[in-house]
Amino acid sequence: MKHIFLTNDDGWDAKGLKKLIEALSPIAKLTIVAPASEKSASSHSMTLTRPMKLIGVDDDYYKLDDGTPTDCVFIGLNNLFDDDNKPDLVISGINIGSNMGEDITYSGTVAGASESVLQGVPAIAISQVFNNLNNANKSGWEYELATKTIVDIAKKVLDGEFPLGERKLLNINIPPCSIEDCKGIKITKAGYREYGNDSHRYRSPRGEEVYWIGLHPLLWRDDDSKSCDFEAVKDNYVSITPVQLDMTSYKDIDILKGWIDG
Numbered sequence: 455m456k457h458i459f460l461t462n463d464d465g466w467d468a469k470g471l472k473k474l475i476e477a478l479s480p481i482a483k484l485t486i487v488a489p490a491s492e493k494s495a496s497s498h499s500m501t502l503t504r505p506m507k508l509i510g511v512d513d514d515y516y517k518l519d520d521g522t523p524t525d526c527v528f529i530g531l532n533n534l535f536d537d538d539n540k541p542d543l544v545i546s547g548i549n550i551g552s553n554m555g556e557d558i559t560y561s562g563t564v565a566g567a568s569e570s571v572l573q574g575v576p577a578i579a580i581s582q583v584f585n586n587l588n589n590a591n592k593s594g595w596e597y598e599l600a601t602k603t604i605v606d607i608a609k610k611v612l613d614g615e616f617p618l619g620e621r622k623l624l625n626i627n628i629p630p631c632s633i634e635d636c637k638g639i640k641i642t643k644a645g646y647r648e649y650g651n652d653s654h655r656y657r658s659p660r661g662e663e664v665y666w667i668g669l670h671p672l673l674w675r676d677d678d679s680k681s682c683d684f685e686a687v688k689d690n691y692v693s694i695t696p697v698q699l700d701m702t703s704y705k706d707i708d709i710l711k712g713w714i715d716g
Contacts, residue, residue, distance in 0.1 A: 464550055627683055643695065
């Protein structure tokens with residue numbers, strides 16, 4: 455039987471992860487290692503300054519004490535598996551909220567998948583977009599489209615081969631709609647995210663000045679070609695974006711050489 459490793463950044467008991475487990479259990483053996491607490495926007499951070507405990511919560515199901523998604527994948531793959539018996543696929547999610555555009559650089563969900571491909575295991579990050587995160591679990595349709603999509607994609611990978619090369623992953627974003635209202639799948643590029651300055655200053659009861667970063671509205675630069683992840687999801691398409699970890703701006707290498715030599 456094929457073997458899938460699961461993680462996320464919303465925590466070991468997050469509803470999205472539980473839906474993922476429920477959906478994938480019939481098609482593969484599962485091993486789950488997820489953070490003991492929410493680690494949203496933790497990016498590709500790894501814990502180097504303290505030890506962590508891997509705590510069993512069920513058969514092949516662990517929470518990593520204060521670990522990040524990167525820690526979960528790194529420790530899980532290198533301690534729960536032999537070098538010659540790695541899982542067939544790693545899936546990170548189902549994240550509560552979107553991971554599109556430059557948000558993929560902040561995302562703990564995408565980071566879990568990124569660490570997997572660095573370890574040589576194919577990976578998928580999947581996120582459920584909501585119009586209102588405060589009502590994320592009161593939508594009526596919840597994760598139905600997300601679970602159907604990930605089962606279909608996972609089967610395609612397990613029955614064949616991963617479509618991308620080394621150190622590349624699939625980043626999937628699910629539109630906030632029912633299965634019936636979804637128009638299909640679009641292969642997309644990462645869009646151009648527009649950011650604000652939603653930070654708030656407060657004073658604690660002891661008079662200390664503290665800051666809290668808020669949630670930026672989901673805004674992006676218009677894409678006339680309608681080929682980016684934001685546009686696809688807005689139009690009720692599932693967005694699948696191929697992501698590579700090599701962030702070199704190749705077209706600027708010669709420009710930079712001329713600038714240095716000039």
